[in-house]
Every structure is written in C-alpha cells, then in structure tokens.
Amino acid sequence: MQELVPPTVPVPLSVLTEDPELGLRQAAGPGPERETPVHSVHTSEMADPLPYLLGGELLLSAGVHCPPGPGQDGHWERYVQRSVEAGAAALGFGIAPVHDEVPPELAAACDRHGLPLVEVPRDTPFTAVARAVWQAVTQRRHQALRRLSEAQQTLAAAAAAAHPVPAVLGQLARRLDAWAVLLDPDGAELASAGRTPPPEARAELASLTGLLRPGPTSAAGSSGELHLSVYGVGSGRRRPLALGLCAPHRDEIDGAIAAVAVVLLSLLTERRAAEAEEQRSAALVRLMLGASAEEAAPLLDGGARRWAVVHGQRRRGHAPGGAGSGEAADGQEPDPFATAALAAGLGTTLVDAAGDELRALVPAHGPAERTDGQAPVEAQEGWTLGVSSPVPAAELSRGGAEAARALRRALAERRPLVHRRPQGAGDVADVASLVAPEEGRALAAARLGPLDGSPHLVETLRMWLSLNGSWDRTAVALEVHRNTVRQRVARASALLGEDLADPDVRMELWFALKWA
Numbered sequence: 001m002q003e004l005v006p007p008t009v010p011v012p013l014s015v016l017t018e019d020p021e022l023g024l025r026q027a028a029g030p031g032p033e034r035e036t037p038v039h040s041v042h043t044s045e046m047a048d049p050l051p052y053l054l055g056g057e058l059l060l061s062a063g064v065h066c067p068p069g070p071g072q073d074g075h076w077e078r079y080v081q082r083s084v085e086a087g088a089a090a091l092g093f094g095i096a097p098v099h100d101e102v103p104p105e106l107a108a109a110c111d112r113h114g115l116p117l118v119e120v121p122r123d124t125p126f127t128a129v130a131r132a133v134w135q136a137v138t139q140r141r142h143q144a145l146r147r148l149s150e151a152q153q154t155l156a157a158a159a160a161a162a163h164p165v166p167a168v169l170g171q172l173a174r175r176l177d178a179w180a181v182l183l184d185p186d187g188a189e190l191a192s193a194g195r196t197p198p199p200e201a202r203a204e205l206a207s208l209t210g211l212l213r214p215g216p217t218s219a220a221g222s223s224g225e226l227h228l229s230v231y232g233v234g235s236g237r238r239r240p241l242a243l244g245l246c247a248p249h250r251d252e253i254d255g256a257i258a259a260v261a262v263v264l265l266s267l268l269t270e271r272r273a274a275e276a277e278e279q280r281s282a283a284l285v286r287l288m289l290g291a292s293a294e295e296a297a298p299l300l301d302g303g304a305r306r307w308a309v310v311h312g313q314r315r316r317g318h319a320p321g322g323a324g325s326g327e328a329a330d331g332q333e334p335d336p337f338a339t340a341a342l343a344a345g346l347g348t349t350l351v352d353a354a355g356d357e358l359r360a361l362v363p364a365h366g367p368a369e370r371t372d373g374q375a376p377v378e379a380q381e382g383w384t385l386g387v388s389s390p391v392p393a394a395e396l397s398r399g400g401a402e403a404a405r406a407l408r409r410a411l412a413e414r415r416p417l418v419h420r421r422p423q424g425a426g427d428v429a430d431v432a433s434l435v436a437p438e439e440g441r442a443l444a445a446a447r448l449g450p451l452d453g454s455p456h457l458v459e460t461l462r463m464w465l466s467l468n469g470s471w472d473r474t475a476v477a478l479e480v481h482r483n484t485v486r487q488r489v490a491r492a493s494a495l496l497g498e499d500l501a502d503p504d505v506r507m508e509l510w511f512a513l514k515w516a
Contacts, residue, residue: 009140009252010037010056011133013090013116022124022132028107029090029116036116038089040137041130047075048082055087058118058133060126062094063103080109090116092129144253151175151257159264163378165344168268169193172261176254178247182233182265183209185240191345191381197246201226209242216262220250231258234266241269268344280349297393300350300363306390309399310346311407312358312383315416345380358383364390379416386410389420413514440515447512450495457495460488462513465506 013036017024030036039056046052047065066075083091091110093102102119110117120129154175158167165182173180173194181192187206196202201223208230211219217240221228227250232240243262247254283296297307342358343351350361362377377387386407388399402420410418451458460478464485467473475482489500498505 009137009144010039011136011140012036013038013058013118015136016058016129016132017118019132022129023121024092024124024129025119025121027093027102027117027119028110030114036089038133041126041133043126043130047079049079049088050082050086053083053086053088056089057087058090058092058129059083059088060092060094060120060129062097063099063106066103067098068103076103076105077109077112080106080113080115084113084115088115090118092118092120092126094120094122094126096122147253148256148260152260155257155260155264159268162347163345164268165265166191166193168261168264172243172245172257175257176245176247177249178245178254180261181205181244181246182269183230183242183244185209185212185242187242190241197226198223200224201228201246204228205230205244205246208244212240212242214240229255229258231262233262234269241265292394293396294392294394300361306364306392307396307399308362308364308377308390309388309396309403310358310360310362310377310385311400311403312353312360312380312385313407313411314356314358315382315384342380342383346377358385361396362387377417377419383416384410385417387417387419440511444512444514444516447496447509448516450497451492454492454495457488457492458513458516460485461492461509464489465510465513469500469506 013026014032016022016038017026037056038058040054040058041060042049042053042057043060044052045061045064049059049061053059066079080091091106093099093106095101102117107117120126151171154171155168158164158171161167169180169182169191170193172178179192179194179197181202182190183206184190187209189202189206197205204221204223205228208219208221208228211217212230212232215232217232219230223246226246226248229245229247229250231243231245233243234240243258243265245254245258279299283299286296286299287293297305342353343349343360346360346362348360348362352359377385379385384407386403386405386409388402388406391399391402406418406420410416448458451461460474463477464470464474467477471482471485474485478485493500496509498509500506500509
C-alpha cells in the first residue's frame with residue numbers, strides 16, 4: 001500500500017542557516033524570499049556529482065576535487081551545472097582542509113544558476129550538518145503524521161454527522177486553512193465551506209474540473225498567490241464530481257488530508273446502498289398494494305414514527321441543475337448528485353425535487369427531534385422552505401398543509417426557512433400564510449403603484465409603519481430630520497389617496513410592503 005506521506009518531509013534550508021550551533025552562512029544563490037526545501041544530506045568529493053544524487057539533497061563538499069591554484073578555469077561552472085542537473089537543493093562548502101574560503105568562481109556560478117551556496121565553518125563537521133537535517137526531518141515527519149491522524153479522525157466524525165457533506169467540507173476547510181467546495185462535472189458549486197476566494201480564483205478552480213477523467217484523477221493550478229487543486233470524487237460516473245481546494249499553501253500532507261476527504265465524499269455522494277434501496281422498494285410495493293402510509297413508514301429511515309413535511313420553492317437566481325435539483329439544463333447531462341446534496345443537507349433520503357419545487361419527509365425521532373417541538377431542518381442555499389411540525393405517518397396530509405402554509409409565510413416575509421409555529425399556537429393560520437405569493441405581489445403592486453419611482457417614499461413609509469408611526473424614531477433610523485419624515489409621509493399619503501391615521505389602512509399597507 002502506498003504511503004500517504006513521502007519517505008522524508010523536507011526541511012527548509014533556513015532551519016539550518018538559522019541554527020547557531022552549526023554556524024552556517026549562505027554565501028550565494030537565491031535570497032531568503034525563496035524557501036529551499038532540503039530532503040536529505042549527501043557528502044561527495046566527486047568532480048561530477050550527478051550519478052550519485054537522487055534530487056533534493058544538500059550536497060556537502062570540501063572542494064577536494066578542485067584544489068586552489070591555476071588551471072581550474074571552468075571547473076566550478078561545470079560542477080554547479082551538473083549539481084543543478086542532478087536536482088541538488090543546495091551546496092554546502094566546507095572551509096578546510098583544502099580551501100580557506102569559498103572560491104569566488106563557485107559563488108559566481110551558484111548565483112548564475114540560482115543554486116543556494118552555504119559556507120560550512122572550519123569547526124563544524126559535515127556529520128553535524130547531516131545530524132541536524134535528520135533530526136529536523138524526523139521531527140517534521142512526526143508532526144506531519146500527527147496532523148494527518150488528527151485530520152482523519154475529525155473528517156471521519158464529520159462524515160457521521162447529521163449533514164455529512166457540509167460537515168466534511170467544513171472540517172477540511174479548517175484543517176487546510178482553505179476554501180473547500182464540491183463541484184459538479186461542469187464546475188458548478190454544489191456545497192462549500194471556508195472563506196470564499198475572489199471570483200477569478202473560483203472561476204479558475206471550476207475550469208480545472210474539465211481536466212478530470214473517470215477514476216482517481218486530480219489537477220492543479222494557481223490564481224495569484226493562491227494554490228488551486230481539484231480531485232475527482234466517486235467512481236462509476238462518466239464524468240466525476242470534484243473536490244476543489246483554494247489555499248494559500250500546498251504540501252504533501254495537505255494532499256494526503258484531501259485524499260481522505262475524497263474517499264469520504266465519494267462514499268457519501270454515491271447512490272443509496274442496496275439495503276436502503278430494498279427497503280424503499282418494499283415500502284413502495286406495500287403502498288401500491290393498498291397498505292396505509294402508517295404501515296409502510298417503518299421501512300423508511302430507521303422506522304421513524306414521526307415525520308416533518310418540507311415544502312420548498314427555489315429562490316430567484318438559482319437555476320435548476322445546481323445544488324438540490326435533479327433537473328438538467330437544456331442540452332446538459334442530469335446532475336446525479338444534486339438531489340443527494342439537498343438530501344444530505346436536509347438529513348433525509350426522501351426528497352422529491354422537481355424543477356423549482358421541493359417536497360421532502362424528514363424523520364423526527366430520538367436525539368434528532370428538537371426540544372421545542374420543531375423538526376431538525378436547516379435552511380438550504382437557493383431554497384425557501386416551509387416545515388411542518390412532526391406528525392405521525394397517518395397524518396402526513398395535515399403535515400403537508402402545515403408545510404404549505406409555512407412556505408407561503410416564508411415567501412411573504414422573504415425568509416429562507418419558516419417552521420410551523422411552536423406547540424400551543426394551534427393550527428390557526430396567519431394572514432401571510434393564507435395569501436398565495438403571486439396574489440400578495442399583485443395586491444402590493446395595486447396598492448403601492450402610485451409610489452413607483454419614489455423609493456425614498458416607500459422606504460420612509462416602511463420604516464414609519466414598522467416603528468408604530470413614531471416621527472422621532474423614524475428620523476433617527478433614516479438619519480434625516482423629523483420634518484423630512486413628516487413631509488415624506490404626507491406626500492405618500494397624498495399619492496396613495498389614503499388616510500394613514502386609519503389603522504385598517506396602515507395594516508393593509510404594511511402587508512402590501514411585505515409582499516412587494
């Protein structure tokens with residue numbers, strides 16, 4: 001089995017040059033702004049080091065192959081060139097016993113080829129440098145393994161959460177100090193976590209998904225100083241989903257942690273297991289053969305006894321084909337994960353998302369049921385949801401009616417989620433939930449039409465009504481003079497042709513403003 005971390009974890013060259021016990025000094029090559037990773041140490045006095053290096057080494061030499069004196073023209077140039085070809089990370093030149101100082105020709109050649117050159121003082125043996133490197137490598141490898149182990153544990157715990165996909169993305173974003181996003185095969189964002197990067201980085205990350213192929217594939221890129229990575233998620237799809245990462249840094253351990261997340265997300269986003277499919281099929285057969293919903297319900301979601309009904313409507317600007325929709329845009333392949341992503345967010349597999357409408361049954365039992373009597377449903381990006389109180393399977397029709405009223409209220413109040421009122425409030429519907437959204441908008445257009453083109457009057461009227469007609473409080477809220485408030489309200493009253501002192505008029509205008 002391939003290791004998740006490399007045999008050695010690189011050590012920055014600065015760790016060695018900043019060690020006071022070694023006394024190393026960088027004599028040539030790139031400055032400290034470019035960090036040089038050192039994987040190992042190799043000592044050689046061969047004139048041509050290429051056959052003896054694997055790459056990434058700090059090559060130590062006392063210059064025995066080129067003693068001081070005339071006749072050495074071009075030797076150091078060839079030596080540095082061959083060291084670069086061999087992949088040496090840096091050169092360490094020992095002062096004594098052959099040379100009393102770093103040869104100027106060697107320093108000049110290192111500058112030309114961009115190879116760091118470190119001077120090893122006379123009283124620092126090469127073995128001390130090698131020991132310092134291996135000690136640092138061992139310490140960093142231990143830290144890397146501990147970091148990887150902790151990440152594996154937290155990611156596994158997130159995968160067992162009620163909403164596993166966003167939980168895994170959230171943990172991954174925290175562990176890698178990154179923006180983690182799940183993308184569909186066309187690069188559309190399905191779910192994300194972490195600090196959102198600039199639009200150009202998001203666009204570049206989405207474009208990298210076009211490089212993925214079925215199977216375990218990945219691609220990388222950059223946007224400014226940000227590192228971008230995408231990993232294929234899942235198997236058995238002609239075009240895979242993708243895990244995208246946008247981070248200020250990227251190393252081998254980051255890749256290993258991302259690999260763990262890819263495995264978990266692949267499992268979470270696959271189709272339901274055969275056992276769950278069989279249970280759903282059995283429940284469907286029972287219903288089609290005349291069984292009641294109460295008889296079929298125990299086969300679903302662990303035999304929940306109570307269910308919350310969810311009704312939803314897609315918000316404007318969120319086109320089908322994104323998260324939570326199984327529909328495909330014209331000429332595009334249906335997204336196999338869209339409904340699964342929404343199901344993961346709602347905590348149920350019983351989801352019917354067709355076009356701009358949503359219906360779902362959420363089990364409410366055990367620790368999942370909230371103490372306030374409401375169902376454990378959270379808002380979902382791109383959707384407006386109404387949720388019923390938990391009801392037995394035999395009363396799902398009542399739950400559906402409650403969910404429909406809650407959805408109408410959510411649409412009227414422009415809220416992403418509305419639960420049925422807490423227990424004790426009864427089943428009496430409020431005005432906002434009784435009026436269909438399109439009828440409310442038509443009423444608002446009719447009542448507020450005279451104020452079209454005067455947004456300052458509309459906003460003043462809204463604030464004044466919300467503050468119970470207080471001139472002073474409205475003036476403070478709008479940061480205008482109280483006389484300005486009086487003038488605006490009087491102007492609105494004249495345009496509307498209404499007496500704003502009438503409480504019935506105020507009530508109707510308030511609802512019109514809510515529906516507008």
